[in-house]
Amino acid sequence: MTNPFAINVCKTFGCRNLGLASSADYSWPDYKLGYPALHCQACGSYPPLFDEQQFRDWLSVHLTAYAAEKGHFCPSCYCKETIFYGHNPQGTQRIQCRSCKKVWTPKQQPAREITHPRSIETVPLLLPFQGASAGQKLYVLVSLDAARGNILHLSTNYTQHQTGDSLRYCYRGNTEPTVQHSDIVQRVDMREAQFLRRSQFDEIQYGSAVLKRNGKGAILRPVITAHGHFRILKIRFPDIKTHIISHECFLRGAIITAWADQFRQQQGEIWFIEEEISDSNADTPWHFQGTTYHGWWKNQWQRWEQGKNRKMVCALTGGNNSKAKMLSLATSRHFIHWLHQQTKFTHSAPLSAGRVTQILLSLTQDYNNCASLLISD
Ligand SMILES: [Zn+2]
Ligand SMILES: [Zn+2]
Structure with a gap:
């Protein structure tokens, strides 16, 4: 590993x-x-x-807490090979690590291991919470199985763990504006220009996020949340080769670092997608409209049309360009639509960052339990 x-x-x-x-x-x-x-x-x-020591200190606690809760891998050595190891007197399942032999009882009883995804779709969301004042914002990452539609992992940039200063989000009052332009090609170009205007590519300023006075925990820089998020997915799904993401450069960086072995062997694909969907039920074929080049790295983007729907697709690591036609952010769109219909979610804005995070995690389970509407096998 x-x-x-x-x-x-x-x-x-x-x-x-x-x-x-x-x-x-x-x-x-x-x-x-x-x-x-x-x-x-x-x-x-x-x-x-990055401050490597501070990152290590936070990430090790983050991985251990996640594993102790979920049981997907060992909380000590992060090995994924585990066996069921009898039950506690209360009847809860114990697990043993095959590698270091540690035995532990996950807080959540391990479900049947889900079918391994072939491709992961990841998008960010900005969601409100009550902090020092109302309308503070959490940066949220959600990753789904792009084919089956179930959620694989959700992170917010709230952490309850000890966190070094260099990892904390610091809002300077200069929120990056949402890119608005009627032309999708121009939007991709403006977004790339936005990355260049940042103090560094991975330093997003997305809005104010100040916890309540004496509030426990911390708000992390989104790039740190992204590295933590994808490292958990990497431990759980080491062989994933296809990543589909929103147009955000530090998501690319976090993915390519987590699965670096595959990418070094030219064994992985990362795709940026920008969409403009006015008819999500359209089932006519997509038509290729041409290619354009954008940004510092002069990445090649393909433009596609389907009636009134538009999308731009960019293969960041090579990959088979004929695949672009099939790629979309449809599974995350489906989840976000569902999320906004949940009263637990629509009533969560007056709650603390920790509480909003808990609600999102519990809604993730609800969604997966009812996602049979999407999961085909
Ligand atoms: Zn272990
Ligand atoms: Zn290099």
């Missing part, structure tokens, strides 16, 4: 150092771009540096 804590690594697809924690090609800190960065001489990239 790759080191789940490596974060100061090259994140360039095609570079021999992709995901490697150390390399003779690295030098740091490098301030050429105005922030402390790692310089990878092999590909010329400057990924922003």
Whole structure:
């Protein structure tokens, strides 16, 4: 298994150092771009540096707490190979790690292991909570099985764990505006320009998120939440090859770092999708409209039309371009639509960040229990 804590690594697809924690090609800190960065001489990239110790301290507690609760992998060594190991006197299932032999009782009784997804779709949401004042915002990531529609993992950037200062979100009053333009090609271009205007590519300013005075826990930088989110998915689903994501550059970075082994062997695909869906029931074929190039990296995007529906699709790591026709963010759209119909959710804005997070996690279970409406097998 790759080191789940490596974060100061090259994140360039095609570079021999992709995901490697150390390399003779690295030098740091490098301030050429105005922030402390790692310089990878092999590909010329400057990924922003993280405080590795603080990231490790937070992530290890985060992984352990998740595993202790869910039982999907070992809370000590993160090994996924476990066996049922008898029951407690109360009748709850105990689990033993095959690797380090640790025995524990997950708080949630382990369900039948779900069918492994072939592709994961991930989108961010901004949801309100009551903090120091009303209308504070949580940054939420939800990942679904793109084919079956069930939720695989949901994270918010609220954490109840001890957190170093460098991992905390700091709002400076300059919220990135939602990109608005009637033309989808222009929107993709403006979004790329937005990434460049950030103090560094992974430093999103999405709005105010101040906890109640003396509130327990912390609000993390969304990029940290993304790294934690995808590392849990990586431990659970190490062989995933296809990732479909909203147009957000640090989601790309977190995915390519978590599954770096596959990407180094050219075994993975990451697709950006931008959609404009006015008729979600349309079932006529999509028609290819041409390609355009956008952003710092001059990524190639394909434009597709289906009646009044539009989408733009970008293969970030090569991948079979003929697949673009089939790709969408439909499973997350379905979930978000469902979420807004749940009273537990629509009444959650006056609650604390921790409480909103709990409600979202419990709604995730409700959704998966009723998702048979989508799950075909
Ligand atoms: Zn590199
Ligand atoms: Zn173990």
